[in-house]
Amino acid sequence: MNLKFKWIGFDADDTLWENESYFREAEEEFCKMLKDYATAEELTKALYDIEVKNIKYYGYGIKGFVLSMIETGMQITDGKLSGEVLEEIISLGKELLNKPVCLIDGVAEVLESLKYWGYKLVVVTKGDLLDQEKKLQRSGLEKYFHHIEIVSDKQEENYQKLLNHLDVKPKDFLMVGNSLKSDVLPVLNIGGSAIHIPFHTTWIHEHVENVGELDHFCEIKSISEIHHILSV
Amino acid sequence: MNLKFKWIGFDADDTLWENESYFREAEEEFCKMLKDYATAEELTKALYDIEVKNIKYYGYGIKGFVLSMIETGMQITDGKLSGEVLEEIISLGKELLNKPVCLIDGVAEVLESLKYWGYKLVVVTKGDLLDQEKKLQRSGLEKYFHHIEIVSDKQEENYQKLLNHLDVKPKDFLMVGNSLKSDVLPVLNIGGSAIHIPFHTTWIHEHVENVGELDHFCEIKSISEIHHILSV
Incomplete structure (x- = not known):
């Protein structure tokens, strides 16, 4: 060398x-919110697919991650994402943005x-x-x-x-x-x-x-x- | 000088x-989506207040604007934002990100x-x-x-x-x-x-x-x- x-x-x-561990924790939270609609595995896969598809719009980072969680939630619930879950996703994003370094x-x-x-x-x-x-x-x-x-x-x-x-x-x-x-x-x-x-x-x-x-x-x-x- | x-x-x-005119057009679209819940004036004011409050989290730009529209929609509908409007808001954001220069x-x-x-x-x-x-x-x-x-x-x-x-x-x-x-x-x-x-x-x-x-x-x-x- x-x-x-x-x-x-x-x-x-x-x-x-540390960073990725915060994202993985957020993903686990997200899977819990929607556990009545799909398994954690299905949700994680759907979220990943939407995140990758959205990189060209949102780039990398937490704001795009939150928008992709919302989109995944809509897809999994067939357009019937509850206000409660939507609020939880937005709060989760703000929490991520405030994590200690x-x-x-x-x-x-x-x-x-x-x-x-x-x-x-x-x-x-x-x-x-x-x-x-x-x-x-x-x-x-x-x-x-x-x-x-x-x-x-x-x-x-x-x-x-x-x-x-x-x-x-x-x-x-x-x-x-x-x-x-x-x-x-x-x-x-x-x-x-x-x-x-x-x-x-x-x-x-x-x-x-x-x-x-x-x-x-x-x-x-x-x-x-x-x-x-x-x-x- | x-x-x-x-x-x-x-x-x-x-x-x-041009930029601001695209945001103003998007705001008008947003007001139309929620016209059954509040006047354009009330919606514009509520959105502005939430945008400013969110600057510390999201900074400036379209992704934060979209997240603030969603939050405003939730507030105005008392947590009952329809899936239809939510989808429209997300599409509106992607359109904004693809506007011609x-x-x-x-x-x-x-x-x-x-x-x-x-x-x-x-x-x-x-x-x-x-x-x-x-x-x-x-x-x-x-x-x-x-x-x-x-x-x-x-x-x-x-x-x-x-x-x-x-x-x-x-x-x-x-x-x-x-x-x-x-x-x-x-x-x-x-x-x-x-x-x-x-x-x-x-x-x-x-x-x-x-x-x-x-x-x-x-x-x-x-x-x-x-x-x-x-x-x-």
């Missing part, structure tokens, strides 16, 4: 702080030391703009970052635009995140390096088959292991 | 392209010539990230801009952050937009200049009382008049 990069990008949700073990220490060793740190995250900004503020991690980029998607072109904007060459850029699909593959494809830190829960939409042996890539179990790789 | 700035920021909605007269010519004369142009807009990105792509205006900044709000600190990030001093920055509250006052307050171009429709949340005589500020009727002011 090339260790000459000076710029390190960090995914936020499930890399710096729970940092993943070791994050603050790793960022502190990487900053100390002169790396330029960047957050690269997708989701709703206001929601991600508020999470960053609440996280107390803003001070470690040179730049924060909230993107509508994490495809090669989004990374390429970011690197152009920062005036950084791909070979000088390392991305760290929990999603092979969003944080690793597009960065490798444009000539950067990537570290994968799997999180215990991953949204099915982010799943990819085993990527096998790749150059400029490694997988670690915890963010603290970055120290060993970069030898800082 | 100081004419020495090299950087010009443009608001997007209702400065580069209708450029305001003179915009492309003005941007073309300002770019030609060496000004660095920046878009500064609030709203949903994906929605604003798609509008910019569809507008065909991306090529004129050095940088595009989609912000969650347009307060002094948001402008200050942007200028720091671009490494631009406030005295070298001119902002152009249709909202005194969002595009003019915060920029003047941090030491920049601003041009106000009123649009025929302004969301009530953006209204401010007459601002009187201000330094580093002028008002024009159409974007084409920028040429006279900058003498290009």
Whole structure:
């Protein structure tokens, strides 16, 4: 692995702080609300299908998730979603938007030391703009970052635009995140390096088959292991 | 007015392209859907109150607008919003997200010539990230801009952050937009200049009382008049 990069990008949700578990809990709540109409499995599948279909309208984030839950509720109840459940879904969304930010073990220490060793740190995250900004503020991690980029998607072109904007060459850029699909593959494809830190829960939409042996890539179990790789 | 700035920021909605009129049309549709429960005036007022209350959760943009319409519908029908109306509201939101981008007269010519004369142009807009990105792509205006900044709000600190990030001093920055509250006052307050171009429709949340005589500020009727002011 090339260790000459000076710029390190960090995914936020499930890399710096917990996120997916909140969505999974919300999904469980949603399944309970509609348990008289369908099994949890059916509901989860219907919600996922509608979420994916709606990405082109809503992008990623909680507001789109809430709108997709409502649409799924309508579909499952054959257009007869009760006012009670509708209210519960909207409250569930607002609760999600107000969840405390729970940092993943070791994050603050790793960022502190990487900053100390002169790396330029960047957050690269997708989701709703206001929601991600508020999470960053609440996280107390803003001070470690040179730049924060909230993107509508994490495809090669989004990374390429970011690197152009920062005036950084791909070979000088390392991305760290929990999603092979969003944080690793597009960065490798444009000539950067990537570290994968799997999180215990991953949204099915982010799943990819085993990527096998790749150059400029490694997988670690915890963010603290970055120290060993970069030898800082 | 100081004419020495090299950087010009443009608001997007209702400065580069039509926007507010689409929201007003959607509001009219919404009032029609619920006309059996309340007058258009009552519905508009209730929706506005809920929108403003929800800004802290949803920020600005269409997804939050849709969620607020649903909440207003629930309130007005005493929790008995019909599935039919709920579906109509969700469709209305998706229609809004797919509206064609209708450029305001003179915009492309003005941007073309300002770019030609060496000004660095920046878009500064609030709203949903994906929605604003798609509008910019569809507008065909991306090529004129050095940088595009989609912000969650347009307060002094948001402008200050942007200028720091671009490494631009406030005295070298001119902002152009249709909202005194969002595009003019915060920029003047941090030491920049601003041009106000009123649009025929302004969301009530953006209204401010007459601002009187201000330094580093002028008002024009159409974007084409920028040429006279900058003498290009």
